[in-house]
Amino acid sequence: MRALLLFTIAALVTVSTPGRAAACGAPPVPVYPGARQTAGLVSSAVGGATGEGHTIWTTPAASLDILMFYYANLPADGWTPVAQLPGQYPDQFASMDAGGVTAPSVLEFSRARDAEHVVIVPEATGYSVWLECRD
Numbered sequence: 001m002r003a004l005l006l007f008t009i010a011a012l013v014t015v016s017t018p019g020r021a022a023a024c025g026a027p028p029v030p031v032y033p034g035a036r037q038t039a040g041l042v043s044s045a046v047g048g049a050t051g052e053g054h055t056i057w058t059t060p061a062a063s064l065d066i067l068m069f070y071y072a073n074l075p076a077d078g079w080t081p082v083a084q085l086p087g088q089y090p091d092q093f094a095s096m097d098a099g100g101v102t103a104p105s106v107l108e109f110s111r112a113r114d115a116e117h118v119v120i121v122p123e124a125t126g127y128s129v130w131l132e133c134r135d
Helices: 002-016 063-077 090-094
Strands: 036-040 053-058 107-111 116-123 126-133
Touching: 063 107, 063 116, 063 126
Parallel strands: none
Antiparallel strands: 036 053, 053 126, 107 116, 116 126
């Protein structure tokens, strides 16, 4: 099911941007501290991802730590959470502890009146970033 979702997102990004490599506005999507890029568009670990598409990052950090990093940092750069998944609400992150809270499986954000869209997906050895920029 998850593979189908990722394939669908990739197909939509490819169909919506034929023949162009758009750059999203600044500031870029940050990179989780210490993460290394293993696949996708060439991105700067210092600056982050600015081009459309899919990048894969590896890190020994826990999925919850990665998601909390993005949930805490992207709003400062103008990103707004897309409230589709229950795990995206701040009150659930504020009460996280070792006692049975389930982490969200995906975070979605948009900015620039929904012209820029990013999806953060935890992976087995790190995470993926799906970035789409529309005119």
